[in-house]
Amino acid sequence: MRAVCWHGTEDVRVETVPDPEIVNPRDAIIKVTSTAICGSDLHLYNGFVPTMQKDDILGHEFMGEIVELGSSVKNLKVGDRVVVPFTISCGNCLFCRRDLYSLCDNSNPNVALAEKFWGHTPCGIFGYSHLVGGYSGGQAEYVRVPYADVGPMKVPEHLHDDQVLFLTDIFPTGYMAAENCNIQPDDTVAVWGCGPVGQFTIASAFMLGAARVIAIDEIPERLEMARRQKAETVDLRDLSSPPQLVEKLKTMTHGRGPDACIDAVGMEGHGLGIEHIYDRAKQIVRFETDRPAALRQALMSCRKGGTVSVPGVYGGIGDKLPLGSLMNKSLTVRTGQTHVQHYLKPLLERVEKGEIDPSFVISHRLPLEEAANAYRMFRDKSDHCTKVVMRPGLAPESSTIAQLRGSER
Missing domain, CATH: 3.90.180.10 (Medium-chain alcohol dehydrogenases, catalytic domain)
Incomplete structure (x- = not known):
């Protein structure tokens, strides 16, 4: 064969x-x-x-x-x-x-x-x-x-x-990622990555009752596909650093941050500015196996008491994760193969x-x-x-x- x-x-x-x-x-x-x-x-x-x-x-x-x-x-x-x-x-x-x-x-x-x-x-x-x-x-x-x-x-x-x-x-993966967020009727869900899993995550978040979905990517056709699903979009090409993204999401949610943040990117995430250069260099020489840029951003952006869901595939070790944000904001993290x-x-x-x-x-x-x-x-x-x-x-x-x-x- x-x-x-x-x-x-x-x-x-x-x-x-x-x-x-x-x-x-x-x-x-x-x-x-x-x-x-x-x-x-x-x-x-x-x-x-x-x-x-x-x-x-x-x-x-x-x-x-x-x-x-x-x-x-x-x-x-x-x-x-x-x-x-x-x-x-x-x-x-x-x-x-x-x-x-x-x-x-x-x-x-x-x-x-x-x-x-x-x-x-x-x-x-x-x-x-x-x-x-x-x-x-x-x-x-x-x-x-x-x-x-x-x-x-x-x-x-x-x-x-x-x-x-x-x-x-990818359909069950997106659905489980959204289900893991325990979405409530007035929730705003932010999704990092508008590839196929991200698209099914957006669709599933709406199916499960989210009031708003904010889709984050840098590829025009993927952002357009997200908009066709009635998602609001953030184009990473318009931003230069992770703090700018965090502030953008706060502004879009009246200072609170998204109720749930979903990392549909995984181990080859594209960071912003020096963050991306740092991750690429460390991954090339195998000082870290994963580039957790989207996960870092999700942890920093999620509102207090919110949920971070991770359907994106990670295989080994990534660093510079904001564990203080995870602990001090009482975040729930849910992840896993589907x-x-x-x-x-x-x-x-x-x-x-x-x-x-x-x-x-x-x-x-x-x-x-x-x-x-x-x-x-x-x-x-x-x-x-x-x-x-x-x-x-x-x-x-x-x-x-x-x-x-x-x-x-």
């Missing part, structure tokens, strides 16, 4: 690799119909996530058709069309039983490695380094899905792939009711064979790229980026 393989920093290639096989009675083999590049995939592409190995297959946002099932999977059948959570979860451990699926005790075979980095292990994750299991990802023609009796969810035939694909990750299985059915119901069409974030639909170009385009935000969906069955000779951009539903 053909698959997107990691070869090093800024080097991904589409190669022919062995087809996956059933290795456990709870496995399934999925023929992938749609797969996407996630913003967190760029952390792998840019070389900031350790334990990647040459020829690792990338991708954790994918869906498709079941073509083979292990003998213990009784809730699905061959031919079912399913979305697959990026979180690999056993369904039986303490954490899975409490709907904390991303904390599964049993799905990461590399527990000792994860414990060295984080103290404890999270669940296994498709296509996201050997820290979380070394599982082959879904940017491929086929993929093996462990614990298939727990993860994949059948989706209705009348919904197009584009409407349900993001149930695998417990996707918990959100699949309720968010599918919202899609079916027409409350949201998740396809609004897609700017490009491309063949899998164009993955190397797609990664560069998504990373560089060229050609107004906001989200790339790739289709293994789409022939590269019959399509080009220009022909496919925004043209297919």
Whole structure:
């Protein structure tokens, strides 16, 4: 089969690799119909996530058709069309039983490695380094899905792939980030980062009853997308330092600060002024693994007694965090990889009711064979790229980026 393989920093290639096989009675083999590049995939592409190995297959946002099932999977059948959570979860451990699926005790075979980095292990994750299991990802023609009796969810035939694909990750991630804020009817929510996760965070904050959402970014098309969702926007290009942003948000909230602040950026955040130069220098020489600019700003900006929610991916160590602000303002911080299985059915119901069409974030639909170009385009935000969906069955000779951009539903 053909698959997107990691070869090093800024080097991904589409190669022919062995087809996956059933290795456990709870496995399934999925023929992938749609797969996407996630913003967190760029952390792998840019070389900031350790334990990647040459020829690792990338991708954790994918869906498709079941073509083979292990003998213990009784809730699905061959031919079912399913979305697959990026979180690999056993369904039986303490954490899975409490709907904390991303904390599964049993799905990461590399527990000792994860414990060295984080103290404890999270669940296994498709296509996201050997820290979380070394599982082959879904940017491929086929993929093996462990614990298939727990993860994949059948989706209705009348919904197009584009409407349900993001149930695998970024829609539940944005929703959980907003839900973690315990939003009240008169709340103002500030969202750092207007990429795909940020867009779903904005949409979810409004769905959960926020009175106002303030979206913060520096990319014009992302800010415009946020405005189309009725969010107010702050363009970081108009500011020169973190204190200016804090004061701007105070001014917009009558001196109080946002009730909730959501960092949808993560480990490659762009700071302001000297802050950004400092973080970039330390990250390049690996004196810190993460650039926590958005988190610093969120902690400083949030009102007293407010909540800071962090769906943005952090992998290791970042410094200069304002812990005094966190403690003295009595802030609540909530974060974590998304417990996707918990959100699949309720968010599918919202899609079916027409409350949201998740396809609004897609700017490009491309063949899998164009993955190397797609990664560069998504990373560089060229050609107004906001989200790339790739289709293994789409022939590269019959399509080009220009022909496919925004043209297919």
